[in-house]
Amino acid sequence: MSNPEKVLSFLDITGAWDPSLIFVMVGAIVVGLGGFYLVSKRSKAFFGGALHIPTRTAVSRPLVIGSLIFGAGWGIAGFCPGPAIVALGAGHLKALIFVLAMLAGMALCNRFFTGHKNLV
Template sequence: MTDPGKVIGFLDLAGLWDPSLALVMGGAIAVALPGFAWARRRGRTWLGQPLTLPAAGRIDRRLVLGSLTFGAGWGLAGFCPGPALVSVAAGQPKAAVFVLAMLAGMAVYECLESHVFSR
């Protein structure tokens, strides 16, 4: 997942599609599902704090726009946030540019959230 060529190959449905990342995602989901099911039944964290899982069930405009923005960035850059951090640590300059742009986008969002959207 740290190879942008692999990510772009996965997203290229009309060209030479590379389904290998689907196996990675499927494996991650298979590992996470039992943990989330178990956590949902617990009610408390291991440290005794109340366990609150997201309860939102509706799809709204902000979710759709955020998903489209995330997907466009992923497709254009070939990096997802987590693997991009690994790539920065491995010394990939393109990943460093992506992470800086991601952090700038997060800062812009925070400014908009606190000044524009909160009104």
């Protein structure tokens, strides 16, 4: 997932589609479901602190807008946040530009939407 060409090939469903990232996504879903299952059986966090599990299930406007922005960035650059950090560590200039844009977006979100009732 840290190779943007691989990601863009996965997203190119009308051209030279490469479905191999499906295995990465399915693996992540399985691990995530296992983690959620384990956490759902607990009343405290692993280190004894309070366990805060989100309960909101409604799809809000900020969620949809954020998802669209995330998807557009993924489709344009071929990176999502974690793999971009890996590629940055490998010295890829494209990853540096992506990470800087990502940090700017996070700063803007914190500046304009912190405490916004629809984001909680």
